[in-house]
Amino acid sequence: MNSKENGFHTVSQKGKTKQPNIVLIMTDQLRWDCLGYAGHPDVKTPYLDTLAAKGVVFDHAYSACPSCIAARAALHTGMEQSHHGRVGYEDNIPWDYEHTMAGELTAAGYYTQCVGKMHVHPLRNYLGFNNVELHDGYLHAARYGSVPYRESQFVADDYFYWLKEELGVSADVTDTGIDCNSWVARPWTHEEKYHPTNWVTDRSLDFLRRRDPRKPFFLMASYLRPHPPLDAPQHYFDLYKDKDLRPPFVGTWENDSYLKRDGRIFDSKTGPIDPELARQAQIGYYACITHLDHQIGRLIMALIEHEVYDDTVILFTADHGEELCDHHMFRKSRPYEGSCHIPLIVSAGKNVPLDLCPNSVCHNVTELRDIMPTLIDIAGGQIPDSVDGKSLVPLMASPDDPSRFIRPWLHGEHSYGEFSNHWIVTETDKYIWHSETGEEQYFELSEDPHELTDRIAEPAVQKRISELRGYLIRSLKGRPEQFTDGTVLISGRPYPPTLL
Template sequence: MKNVLFVVLLFLTTFKISAQDHSKPPHIIFIMTDQQRADALGCMGNEAVISPNIDKLADEGVMFENGYSATPSCTPARAGLLTGLSPWHHGMLGYGKIARKYKYEMPEMLREAGYYTFGIGKMHWFPQKALHGFNGTLVDESGRVEQDGYISDYRDWFKLQAPGEDPDKTGIGWNEHRYGVYQLDEKLHPTYWTGETAIELIKNYNLDQPLYLKVSFARPHSPYDPPQRLLDMYKDAKIPEPYLGDWDAEWQGYDGGPDAAFGDYGVDYAVESRRHYYANITFIDEMVGEIVKALKEKGMYDNALICFTSDHGDMMGDHYHWRKTYAYEGSSNVPFILKWPRNFEGKLQRGATLENTTELRDFLPTFLDAAGAEIPEELDGLSMLNLVRDPESEWRPYIDMEHSTTYSKDNYWSALTDGTWKYIWFFSTGKEQLFNLKNDPGEITDLSETNKKELEKWRQHMVDHLSERGEGFVKDGRLVVRTENMVYSPNYPEDVRTDSERLKDWRELYKGVDDLAN
């Protein structure tokens, strides 16, 4: 009898421990790239791209086809990621400096929820070694120096590994569309450093508390500089040619130089840029595979929420556009993959693809949900785990995007998309564009002149979206053509503008302008 009681007690104790283990918050491994368009992955249907390890994450989780970067350039995109807020609410409407402190910050909130938080790679914050709640960071800023005396952790490590060598030996700037082969040993490449540093942390991680690890690769953002070994893998690949439309003729034949935002350099040139760009993605994919391997060897993989995304895309010559800041898919549509823990129960089958519109603001509430922490009502983002629980859960009807003036005075816009339709409103000109993304994923045909019914519907959605901003944006129920650019909204927590710039913004916001859209 005693033996029976002992076995029963042992079973109950084991079951209790097991139940406790399964109830632990999962590790959160957040992997992101810089300037990677959504269609630059095998799992997104691009047969030219070699990305088996990232594709495997999609197979074991969910891929969102309509994942977007609301303000598609580096710093405002990362502000939305950090805060879980829309551009208007976190305050960055275009490229500027991320504030030193926000009310809501992802690493700090996860740290308060009991996580050990660490960031590796590109943060693009200011100051450049700001923590925002991380226990620590080791950063790579692509050579960018925005404060006196700053040297990135990668650059210091490089000096240790290759004294006297030049980390920029390839000779291509970090905003150029030229391409070339990495001129040093591939183990000196920033992609290798970022991946190996993350692996080292995972191997050394022995804390009882869950880990939040952000691994932020600085590529495939230019320079397009893969090691020769990776480029050789694309020798015979059929690289997609850039999309050209019925509306982009004004840039045909234009040459703006090696770091141009607009330029017609020919199809062959664009294809070669993409070949090198894709090879950089394959290099990242190899490191993702090594990170996953380290998690499995450490026994952390099954109880890990792993996400993969990018801060924005890269036009890569589509419509003679390069780089980012545009409403078009190459710039704004980004990878969105979520692999949930083994014991997380939901109706969604692993390997699913969803069409719900997601955005970088959704990662913070998703992580808080996974951590069992409270999600503030003020957040604009939504927990993607709700769609894992039930794919029929209520979701937003469309997502908002925008960017202040960059590269051209006309490139000042706001857009809305539900994944099928995309409506673009250009603030400074009153121009509108309308695309059916299902029938025309390359945005070749502008339907604003031929589908007035759909145009009017989406114009009203834009009126509704912008109305909270006052008469500088909507007046008498009509969209306002703006005469002044606005980079920071009144919700930005730290005012970096001059008094005259601030006065202009507030005057525009509350008094409006006279030119109204037709």
């Protein structure tokens, strides 16, 4: 689909010759509700609140396969998960796609730069970017002693290489003593300027300094936090350590057997069984978010100082969320809102020829696959036929217009061993099928946004559940795992994380 097929006036149809600059601010593991503009009672995010006040908030944005690699495959290819082939987490699988977000924007005349996380294979696969300054965070698979020299993070990751140049050969993000998937939290041990969050902003600002002023640019500032390690500088821990924080959401349906079994393991999928350690995880997570927000503020101020802010579209999102001890769970890959519901904001400078209603909210169900066609549409390029996502440009002028509607429901999933799951989400409700056990769940999100009450057994909603189950059967029909015969769902099927 290209922009002309939308039936709406977009940037590429207005006869404007000047292409806007595009800044994609990507975060890692940031859940949808941990932001000031989203109404969180504790977390403070003044700069992201500013973007929301000046832009359109898509408040039903999801990550259909909510872990780092699969989510980024959707972002970079515009494909849904069964087409890009990553339905779970698996390292060291080559990324070979004909069409990518950066490649198409490069073809449209943009200078394309990524700073920060890519999480692709091989590590220095540029995916069509003109240049990448890489920091993937702590990747276990890229740090083992058996990893080839050129694929080792100590060589291929620009931040780690720089950190050792600055602080000595032994310097590492693990100096804090905490792991990249852990709920353990403590402040950063070095000067703040050495923190990975600051580094992404520093290198983004340097790109603005040395860019070619004659060309439009696409800058992807791809931050690592608030993905663990939960290690913001001390100042940000101090903002939250004495606050009475809202406790994690636990409803009427959870089973605490896994928490009792694994709750003292430092990187468990349950989070800690000790309530004080759960509180410390919240403090660390919120601290990372506000630190991130302030660094995004630096980037926004630099755009203003370079006199390009008014000519720039800013899109802000995350690859997936974080359960943060909700439902006795931690990390991601789950079908619940903390894991799969993500933030999405689009804001534009006053000189950008984009029909956008500021300080507005769009309730359409959107997904990471929609970002690539949206940015290509804004750039005036041609959206490849391989793209499954939809441009969000038609929704920005009149976010409440019911005729501007891109999908009634979304299929999400994740291969996750005994916790493997599939789900159908709409603007108002969610159906979940646990593919290992066959267990089903149903939540009325419009009344119960934090999934406290599972209504799967209630007679009054059986017709609706059957309808959503039918959408899932339709989505899974013909899949190699043989999850369905076209009439019923079949549990216990082998479910590898990669379909390539």
